[in-house]
Amino acid sequence: MPHRSVAEITDLADRVLAKAGVPAEHAALQRDLLLDAEMRGIASHGLLRLPRLVERIANGVCDPLTKGVQDWTAPGVLKVDGRQGLGPVVAQAALDALAERAATQGVAIAAIANAQHIGMLGFYADRVAEAGKTLIAFSTSEALVHPWGGRRAMIGTNPIAIGMPTGDGIFMMDTATSVISMGEVHDHANRGASLPPGLVLDAEGNPTTDATRGRDGAIAPFGGAKGYALGLAFELLLTALAGSAIGRDVKGTLDSTMPANKADLFILIDTELAPVSAFLELLRAEAPAEGFDGVRIPGERGRALKQKAMDEGLTIADTVWQRLLDLAR
Amino acid sequence: MPHRSVAEITDLADRVLAKAGVPAEHAALQRDLLLDAEMRGIASHGLLRLPRLVERIANGVCDPLTKGVQDWTAPGVLKVDGRQGLGPVVAQAALDALAERAATQGVAIAAIANAQHIGMLGFYADRVAEAGKTLIAFSTSEALVHPWGGRRAMIGTNPIAIGMPTGDGIFMMDTATSVISMGEVHDHANRGASLPPGLVLDAEGNPTTDATRGRDGAIAPFGGAKGYALGLAFELLLTALAGSAIGRDVKGTLDSTMPANKADLFILIDTELAPVSAFLELLRAEAPAEGFDGVRIPGERGRALKQKAMDEGLTIADTVWQRLLDLAR
Numbered sequence: 001m002p003h004r005s006v007a008e009i010t011d012l013a014d015r016v017l018a019k020a021g022v023p024a025e026h027a028a029l030q031r032d033l034l035l036d037a038e039m040r041g042i043a044s045h046g047l048l049r050l051p052r053l054v055e056r057i058a059n060g061v062c063d064p065l066t067k068g069v070q071d072w073t074a075p076g077v078l079k080v081d082g083r084q085g086l087g088p089v090v091a092q093a094a095l096d097a098l099a100e101r102a103a104t105q106g107v108a109i110a111a112i113a114n115a116q117h118i119g120m121l122g123f124y125a126d127r128v129a130e131a132g133k134t135l136i137a138f139s140t141s142e143a144l145v146h147p148w149g150g151r152r153a154m155i156g157t158n159p160i161a162i163g164m165p166t167g168d169g170i171f172m173m174d175t176a177t178s179v180i181s182m183g184e185v186h187d188h189a190n191r192g193a194s195l196p197p198g199l200v201l202d203a204e205g206n207p208t209t210d211a212t213r214g215r216d217g218a219i220a221p222f223g224g225a226k227g228y229a230l231g232l233a234f235e236l237l238l239t240a241l242a243g244s245a246i247g248r249d250v251k252g253t254l255d256s257t258m259p260a261n262k263a264d265l266f267i268l269i270d271t272e273l274a275p276v277s278a279f280l281e282l283l284r285a286e287a288p289a290e291g292f293d294g295v296r297i298p299g300e301r302g303r304a305l306k307q308k309a310m311d312e313g314l315t316i317a318d319t320v321w322q323r324l325l326d327l328a329r
Numbered sequence: 330m331p332h333r334s335v336a337e338i339t340d341l342a343d344r345v346l347a348k349a350g351v352p353a354e355h356a357a358l359q360r361d362l363l364l365d366a367e368m369r370g371i372a373s374h375g376l377l378r379l380p381r382l383v384e385r386i387a388n389g390v391c392d393p394l395t396k397g398v399q400d401w402t403a404p405g406v407l408k409v410d411g412r413q414g415l416g417p418v419v420a421q422a423a424l425d426a427l428a429e430r431a432a433t434q435g436v437a438i439a440a441i442a443n444a445q446h447i448g449m450l451g452f453y454a455d456r457v458a459e460a461g462k463t464l465i466a467f468s469t470s471e472a473l474v475h476p477w478g479g480r481r482a483m484i485g486t487n488p489i490a491i492g493m494p495t496g497d498g499i500f501m502m503d504t505a506t507s508v509i510s511m512g513e514v515h516d517h518a519n520r521g522a523s524l525p526p527g528l529v530l531d532a533e534g535n536p537t538t539d540a541t542r543g544r545d546g547a548i549a550p551f552g553g554a555k556g557y558a559l560g561l562a563f564e565l566l567l568t569a570l571a572g573s574a575i576g577r578d579v580k581g582t583l584d585s586t587m588p589a590n591k592a593d594l595f596i597l598i599d600t601e602l603a604p605v606s607a608f609l610e611l612l613r614a615e616a617p618a619e620g621f622d623g624v625r626i627p628g629e630r631g632r633a634l635k636q637k638a639m640d641e642g643l644t645i646a647d648t649v650w651q652r653l654l655d656l657a658r
Contacts, residue, residue, distance in 0.1 A: 074435025076405050077600045106403025109436050109598065134566065147612055149621035154612060162562040164569060171565050173558040205618055223552025229502040229627035232612075233491040236500050237463065240493060240602040247608050267596060269438065271406045273569040279576050283476055283483060283561075289534055292478035298558035 004321075005313040009035060012321075013050060015328040020054045022064040026089045033088040033119040036126075038316070039309035040302035044183025045120040047316060051323050053086070053116065055256040062086065062116050062260075067093040076101070076108045079242070082115025084259055088123070090115040095124060095266060099133065102270035111241035112264040117253040122174030122299065124266070125163025129170035134269040137161045140238050140262040143248045145178045146218035148228035151205020153218035154247050156262065157181065158234040167275025173298035177231030179222040185214050238263035333650075334642040338364060341650075342379060344657040349383045351393040355418045362417040366449040367645070368638035369631035373512025374449040376645060380652050382415070382445065384585040391415065391445050391589075396422040405430065405437045408571070411444025413588055419444040420453060424595060428462060431599035440570035441593040446582040451503030451628065453595070454492025458499035463598040466490045469567050469591040472577045474507045475547035477557035480534020482547035483576050485591065486510065487563040496604025502627035506560030508551040514543050567592035 010031060017027035030053070038046030056062035061084060068082040068090040078097055082090040094110040101108040118124075121137040128135035141156035161174035179199050188195055188211035200214030201207060208214055221227035239246040242263035252260030286295045339360060346356035359382070367375030385391035390413060397411040397419040407426055411419040423439040430437040447453075450466040457464035470485035490503035508528050517524055517540035529543030530536060537543055550556035568575040571592035581589030615624045 073600060074433070076431075076437070077435030077598070102405075104403070105434065106406030107436055107438050107596075108405070134569075136566075146618070147615060147624045149618055150612070150615040150624040151618050152615070154615065160559070162566060164566060166565070166569075171562070173562045175555045175558050179552070201618070205616065207619075222555045223508070225625075225627075226504045226551045227555075229504050230489070232627065233500070233502045236495070236605045236608070237465075237491060237493060239608075240463075240495075240605050241598070241600065243603040246605060247611060267436075269406070269570070271402060271570065274572040276565045276569050276575060279565070279568075282576060283479070286476060286479040286481070286483065287534065289475070289478055289480050289530070290536075295476045295479040296554075298554075298561065 003313045003315055006035070006039070006310055009038075009047070009314075009316065012324050012328055013047065016050055016054060016324050019328055020057045020064065022057070022086070026064055026086055029088040029092055030086050033123050036123050036306065037120040039306040039314060040120070040122070041305045042120055042302070043317070044181050044187075047320050047324065049117065049119070051327060052256055054327055056116065059257055061252065061257060066090070068112070068115060070094065070097055072101075076105050078108065078110040080110055080112040080115070082112055082260070085115055087116040087118035091118045091124060091264060091266075095128065095135075095268065098266060098268040099128070099131065099270070102133065102268045106271050107267070107269050109268070110266045111238070112266075113242040113244040114259065114261060115264060116260050118264050120174060121159050121161035122163070122172055122302070125161040125174060126170065126172045126299075127163075128268060129163035129165055129172055132165050134164040134273070135162070136267040137163075138234050138238055138265040140235050140244070140246075140250060140264075142250045142254050142262070144182050144219050145221050145231060146201055146205070147232065148221060148225045151201060151218075155221070155228075155231050155235055156250060157219070158231040158238075160234065165273060166277040166280060167273075168277045171276070171280070171297070171299065175222075175298075177221055177227050177234065178219045179227070180219060182215075182219060185211050185219065189215050238265045241265060332642045332644055335364070335368070335639055338367075338376070338643075338645065341653050341657055342376065345379055345383060345653050348657055349386045349393065351386070351415070355393055355415055358417040358421055359415050362448040362452050365452050365635065368635040368643060369449070369451070370634045371449055371631070372646070373510050373516075376649055376653065378446065378448070380656060381585055383656055385445065388586055390581065390586060395419075397441070397444060399423065399426055401430075405434050407437065407439040409439055409441040409444070411441055411589070414444055416445040416447035417452070420447045420593060420595075424453060424457065424464075424597065427595060427597040428457070428460065428599070431462065431597045435600050436596070436598050438597070439595045440567070441595075442571040442573040443588065443590060444593060445589050447593050449503060450488050450490035451492070451501055451631070454490040454503060455499065455501045455628075456492075457597060458492035458494055458501055461494050463493040463602070464491070465596040467563050467567055467594040469564050469573070469575075469579060469593075471579045471583050471591070473511050473548050474550050474560060475530055475534070476561065477550060477554045480530060480547075484550070484557075484560050484564055485579060486548070487560040487567075489563065494602060495606040495609060496602075497606045500605070500609070500626070500628065504551075504627075506550055506556050506563065507548045508556070509548060511544075511548060514540050514548065518544050567594045570594060
């Protein structure tokens with residue numbers, strides 16, 4: 001896999017998006033989102049997603065022109081009909097509106113239905129935190145996770161991200177409520193690698209360590225019953241607020257033909273914050289447990305990888321690069 | 330352990346609180362909170378906590394008269410100085426203010442510092458949901474949980490609860506971000522029972538299954554690195570919003586002499602919700618995995634236990650009952 005500069009990748013992604021009819025302003029957001037994930041080492045949410053998006057535009061289930069339709073149903077509550085717009089375009093428009101509103105209200109929330117995949121939530125949490133505000137972000141997804149005690153996928157991977165200023169920097173964490181991502185299961189299957197026990201069920205709902213069988217089955221919630229409770233709560237909360245689809249009825253981020261009908265939720269808080277960066281310093285100075293080299297602060301590994309990628313470029317899988325070259329032609 | 334009726338327990342708790350100088354209205358809330366946990370089978374958050382509270386009042390680190398001081402710093406943001414008031418008294422006063430505000434704003438948040446232990450978060454999430462609104466509730470606690478890769482307790486058990494109407498009932502989940510509670514560790518130690526591997530570290534930061542050693546050490550975050558990230562994010566968020574203490578500086582819910590300086594956070598949402606109860610029906614009907622008798626909905630076991638306790642009474646540990654009888658004299 002050859003090394004590419006960020007400028008080279010940016011240029012190719014922009015050409016692919018332009019060819020697909022995406023206006024430059026929208027293309028820049030979509031490309032930034034995918035490239036950000038790629039640079040942070042989350043390839044499953046990176047440029048791999050671009051060909052699918054182009055197919056969705058071609059199939060008429062993604063509208064690259066809209067920012068969605070916003071409706072303030074109360075001074076602090078924004079409901080957004082994404083109208084199948086690009087995820088980061090609809091999401092950023094909602095965040096811009098929330099930021100303006102929260103500047104006077106202190107807090108504002110947006111429930112978004114019918115947007116394309118908004119990608120790695122940390123992208124938004126990071127940006128809001130850099131702007132000096134706090135964001136709690138959620139999304140639902142296709143059912144990939146089995147309920148605790150169940151046999152098949154009924155619940156989304158339902159991530160949460162939290163971003164906030166710490167006084168001399170930002171804190172950002174972003175985690176799915178599944179124990180691993182379906183991208184990692186596919187990656188293991190493609191490499192012929194097995195998975196540790198307890199991570200996936202096969203199509204019949206029995207435990208397996210075979211990634212190819214897990215691919216057709218279900219992923220465990222992280223942390224057992226507790227992670228299940230959390231993932232389910234997020235699915236219920238987002239679906240109820242956004243009026244979107246739930247469970248196995250969710251479609252449109254892993255296929256090329258169905259409208260996207262999952263939900264996204266942003267809670268944006270704009271108020272005075274006490275500094276907490278000194279506590280992060282204490283954590284970094286903690287003695288490491290056996291088998292660890294230290295206590296890590298969530299988000300920092302990704303931030304360091306991103307900086308390295310910006311300085312030195314990064315490797316993109318050959319198959320992905322070739323596909324993008326074809327799409328740019 | 331003899332069976333007691335709810336009326337009998339209520340009467341004794343109220344006499345204890347009256348003797349300690351707690352006004353009837355405040356006593357009713359405090360007793361309801363502890364009794365609710367007791368009835369739901371969470372004895373660690375039940376009447377066990379009452380003697381400590383009485384000691385704290387006697388020691389001047391709990392003021393049973395105050396509801397705290399509320400300050401709306403923005404139309405949607407309430408900052409509360411709990412002034413060492415009783416947890417549920419300060420919390421309920423904040424929730425009442427939020428409910429009134431959210432009725433017009435759609436969303437309002439309260440960050441609370443300097444209140445006593447507010448108890449099981451599910452108590453509040455349940456009540457708000459029954460009133461047709463949505464609550465996301467958080468608290469920090471004394472440092473009892475080790476950061477992932479660390480050796481000693483640096484982070485609170487930092488629970489989250491979510492309550493909401495489902496269309497024909499309510500959903501309520503409440504979970505700590507620790508893999509078990511310190512109450513359960515103590516319970517195992519008292520019974521001479523060992524713990525499964527991976528749950529606690531001893532005072533030197535080494536893994537142990539000996540509950541008596543775990544009692545002096547640290548509890549693991551639930552779900553490893555992910556639960557750590559979540560618990561840490563909650564600790565940073567709540568501390569920054571409430572301007573409260575953090576990490577090992579948090580005191581006042583497990584001792585009888587230090588002012589309580591942890592944080593609590595409520596996000597109350599009052600907006601139209603799509604019904605989601607049909608999805609809970611689907612989950613209940615799922616085929617159980619090997620070793621399970623079905624898929625459970627979070628909160629429902631506790632709700633059933635509570636109903637049973639209200640109908641048939643419940644058992645209170647003899648030591649706790651004797652202590653309460655002494656305190657009522």
